[in-house]
Amino acid sequence: xxKHTPQPAVDSANPLVARLGASVLLTEDEIDxxxxxxxxxxxxAKGDExxxxxxxMRVTFLVHDGWIIRYKMTAxxxxxxxxxxxxxxxxxxxxxxxxxxxxxxxxxxxxxxxLVEPERILEIHRRYxxxxxxxxxxxxxSANILSEHNVSLGARPAPQRILHxxxxxxxxxxxxxxxxxxxxxxxxxxxxxADCMGLSSVxxxxxxRRLVRENLIAVDSGNVSFPRWKAAVDYADFDDRYLQPFLLxxxxxxxxxxxxxxxx
Amino acid sequence: xxKHTPQPAVDSANPLVARLGASVLLTEDEIDxxxxxxxxxxxxAKGDExxxxxxxMRVTFLVHDGWIIRYKMTAxxxxxxxxxxxxxxxxxxxxxxxxxxxxxxxxxxxxxxxLVEPERILEIHRRYxxxxxxxxxxxxxSANILSEHNVSLGARPAPQRILHxxxxxxxxxxxxxxxxxxxxxxxxxxxxxADCMGLSSVxxxxxxRRLVRENLIAVDSGNVSFPRWKAAVDYADFDDRYLQPFLLxxxxxxxxxxxxxxxx
DNA sequence: CGTATATTTGATATCCTTCAAGGACGGTGG
DNA sequence: CCACCGTCCTTGAAGGATATCAAATATACG
Numbered sequence: 001x002x003k004h005t006p007q008p009a010v011d012s013a014n015p016l017v018a019r020l021g022a023s024v025l026l027t028e029d030e031i032d033x034x035x036x037x038x039x040x041x042x043x044x045a046k047g048d049e050x051x052x053x054x055x056x057m058r059v060t061f062l063v064h065d066g067w068i069i070r071y072k073m074t075a076x077x078x079x080x081x082x083x084x085x086x087x088x089x090x091x092x093x094x095x096x097x098x099x100x101x102x103x104x105x106x107x108x109x110x111x112x113x114x115l116v117e118p119e120r121i122l123e124i125h126r127r128y129x130x131x132x133x134x135x136x137x138x139x140x141x142s143a144n145i146l147s148e149h150n151v152s153l154g155a156r157p158a159p160q161r162i163l164h165x166x167x168x169x170x171x172x173x174x175x176x177x178x179x180x181x182x183x184x185x186x187x188x189x190x191x192x193x194a195d196c197m198g199l200s201s202v203x204x205x206x207x208x209r210r211l212v213r214e215n216l217i218a219v220d221s222g223n224v225s226f227p228r229w230k231a232a233v234d235y236a237d238f239d240d241r242y243l244q245p246f247l248l249x250x251x252x253x254x255x256x257x258x259x260x261x262x263x264x
Numbered sequence: 265x266x267k268h269t270p271q272p273a274v275d276s277a278n279p280l281v282a283r284l285g286a287s288v289l290l291t292e293d294e295i296d297x298x299x300x301x302x303x304x305x306x307x308x309a310k311g312d313e314x315x316x317x318x319x320x321m322r323v324t325f326l327v328h329d330g331w332i333i334r335y336k337m338t339a340x341x342x343x344x345x346x347x348x349x350x351x352x353x354x355x356x357x358x359x360x361x362x363x364x365x366x367x368x369x370x371x372x373x374x375x376x377x378x379l380v381e382p383e384r385i386l387e388i389h390r391r392y393x394x395x396x397x398x399x400x401x402x403x404x405x406s407a408n409i410l411s412e413h414n415v416s417l418g419a420r421p422a423p424q425r426i427l428h429x430x431x432x433x434x435x436x437x438x439x440x441x442x443x444x445x446x447x448x449x450x451x452x453x454x455x456x457x458a459d460c461m462g463l464s465s466v467x468x469x470x471x472x473r474r475l476v477r478e479n480l481i482a483v484d485s486g487n488v489s490f491p492r493w494k495a496a497v498d499y500a501d502f503d504d505r506y507l508q509p510f511l512l513x514x515x516x517x518x519x520x521x522x523x524x525x526x527x528x
Numbered sequence: 529c530g531t532a533t534a535t536t537t538g539a540t541a542t543c544c545t546t547c548a549a550g551g552a553c554g555g556t557g558g
Numbered sequence: 559c560c561a562c563c564g565t566c567c568t569t570g571a572a573g574g575a576t577a578t579c580a581a582a583t584a585t586a587c588g
Contacts, residue, residue: 054505072415075501080419082411094404096513097397102408102506122513125389125396132389133361139403140358144366146410147346151336153417154462155344158544189566198418200545205568237339241318242366249360249386422576453534464577469536471576485585 014038015088015176016062020134022175023245025255030131033124038062038114044107051091051105058099059115061091066111067187070103071195081196083145084108084169084188088176093139096121109187130248130255137246144242153198156237158207161197163216163236166224171240183218183225278302279352279440280326284398286439287509289519294395297388302326302378308371315355315369322363323379325355330375331451334367335459345460347409348372348433348452352440357403360385373451394512394519401510408506417462420501422471425461427480427500430488435504447482447489 017034020026026034041064044050051057053072061068068085082103085091091105095118125132145168152161169186173179188196194204211217216232218225226232248255281298284290290298305328308314315321317336325332332349346367349355355369359382389396409432416425433450437443452460458468475481480496482489490496512519 072411074415074419075498076420078419080415082414094407097401097404097511098508100505103411118513125393129389136400136403137361139400139407140361143358143403143407143410146407146414147336147367149414150346150410150417151338151344153414154460155338155342156340190568191566196418201566202546202568203544206544209568234339241364244362247361249382454536455534465534466536466578467576469534473536 015064019088019138019176020131020246024130024134024248026130030128033128034131037116037120037124038064040115042113042115044111044113046107046109048111049104049106050113051101051103053101053104055101056099057092057095057101059117060093060095060121061105062114062116063087063089063091064112064114066113067108068105068111068113069108069192069196070105072103079195080198081192083142083149084196086169086172086176087178089142090116090135090138093121093135108192133248134246141243148242158197158199158203159210160236161199162193162204162207163211163232164238165193165196166217167226167232167236167238167240168243170224170226171243175243175245183223185222186219186224187222279328283352283402283440284395284510288394288398288512290394294392297392298395301380301384301388302328304379306377306379308375308377310371310373312375313368313370314377315365315367317365317368319365320363321356321359321365323381324357324359324385325369326378326380327351327353327355328376328378330377331372332369332375332377333372333456333460334369336367343459344462345456347406347413348460350433350436350440351442353406354380354399354402357385357399372456397512398510405507412506422461422463422467423474424500425463426457426468426471427475427496428502429457429460430481431490431496431500431502431504432507434488434490435507439507439509447487449486450483450488451486 014035016038017026017031020034021031042050044066050061051070063085065087068089068091069081070083070085070091071079071081073079085105091113092101121135124135148164148168152164156164166186170179170184173184174181178184190204190208191201193199193208194201197204199207208217208219212219215227216235218227232238278299280302281290281295284298285295306314308330314325315334327349329351332353332355333345334347334349334355335343335345337343349369355377356365385399388399412428412432416428420428430450434443434448437448438445442448454468454472455465457463457472458465461468463471472481472483476483479491480499482491496502
């Protein structure tokens with residue numbers, strides 16, 4: 001399996017514009033709309049729970065900065081983390097279909113989120129077809145990530161599972177300019193890693209320790225890197241095709257960004 | 265947690281029209297377009313693999329009849345079934361973003377699928393906003409199912425996991441008129457159940473046996489039912505909010521179907 | 529009918545969890 | 559500056575859940 005090199009984000013103060021603009025040429029109008037849509041923001045402290053399962057969501061969130069987890073609680077009291085939301089990710093893009101949340105969301109770090117009114121999402125679909133494609137793509141991408149997590153949870157042993165997850169985080173962070181080729185700053189505790197991977201924290205620790213011992217991953221005061229990248233990719237069976245960048249549907253070919261940055 | 269009674273599909277030869285039309289009043293024009301879009305169909309035999317990981321998909325599939333599994337293979341040779349596609353479900357709705365498949369798909373039974381040209385999906389987004397909402401809702405719904413499977417795979421013991429899955433299948437089948445209040449005809453072998461649930465087939469068998477012994481599920485020549493439905497729901501921690509039916513965004517209130525079937 | 533396929537059960541090995549406790553580390557207040 | 563505290567990480571030991579191997583029985587299918 002060939003891997004594409006993750007496309008670094010176009011430098012921008014706005015992670016959404018960066019992501020959508022990385023491979024598609026946006027008009028000024030579109031960029032302005034995206035910016036206006038995110039005018040209102042909220043700051044969260046580490047540990048703040050800002051979405052609760054069963055309660056109504058009034059707005060869609062867009063992560064500007066910080067790490068967010070979405071999770072569900074089992075009747076037996078176990079927590080399963082459904083996913084980690086990183087800068088440029090939406091939370092609750094489905095809000096127009098149902099306001100009632102089916103998950104909890106919590107800030108892992110100090111975080112800043114944009115508050116996007118549901119009406120904005122509808123307006124994008126009515127008036128900005130290219131941006132609407134972008135949102136649809138982001139939805140597809142989230143589903144791809146969920147699928148791949150299913151594979152990890154169902155069919156990969158603990159060490160592979162954890163390493164796969166770390167490689168995914170690194171890939172996603174590079175995409176939004178929050179990781180270097182060296183590695184990234186992991187904002188998850190081992191207990192949180194365990195809750196992502198369906199493991200006990202003890203077993204997560206042992207598996208991680210094993211990976212470190214075998215030099216497939218290195219952790220240094222919260223900084224994660226992959227000293228033997230190729231070996232790690234093989235070991236974890238990591239194929240990043242599921243994290244493909246945004247490309248427009250064929251009919252909008254003229255807007256595709258070339259390597260030089262101009263329209264094709 | 266309260267459960268809604270699954271909404272039986274409006275009787276119709278077309279499962280997609282049935283699902284979208286169940287809670288939203290469709291115009292004749294919309295119904296005609298959906299019908300035309302599905303004009304071309306393909307028949308599959310049990311065991312036919314019609315999508316392969318890494319290969320290009322030319323069309324989106326819409327299940328008319330039969331059960332389909334989508335799955336991935338691990339480098340270690342394990343199969344993880346990502347999901348079961350039932351009548352009225354799309355496979356590859358994302359095709360306009362990337363034609364290259366990231367999963368395999370196989371017919372579990374004799375099946376009939378509609379072949380939907382990618383251009384049709386684009387046209388729906390351009391010209392039929394209500395239908396476009398319907399497609400978006402179906403995408404959201406699939407993601408909800410994936411999320412809930414993550415919880416099962418990561419945080420529920422084998423028997424609960426299997427029972428939860430069976431309750432989900434029943435709920436989804438009722439929605440499309442393929443199950444009665446009694447139960448449904450299960451088209452998965454125990455090995456396939458195991459591959460859905462990240463278990464060995466031996467353990468899937470033992471867990472299932474246990475559920476039968478405790479009368480939480482009954483299996484009779486492929487027919488599954490829940491003799492103690494309430495107890496089963498409790499035991500499996502099954503909360504069907506994640507399978508909510510299609511409702512239009514607030515701005516299209518006039519198209520909402522009332523109980524009498526007329527526009528509100 | 530006969531043969532392949534699916535289910536069931538037993539025995540044993542492995543993975544993973546739980547319980548328990550010690551050690552590292554960062555923050556805070558005296 | 560240092561002592562204290564909480565949180566996270568680490569490791570040991572034992573038990574439980576699930577996997578693997580193997581074989582017998584049942585069921586479906588040509």
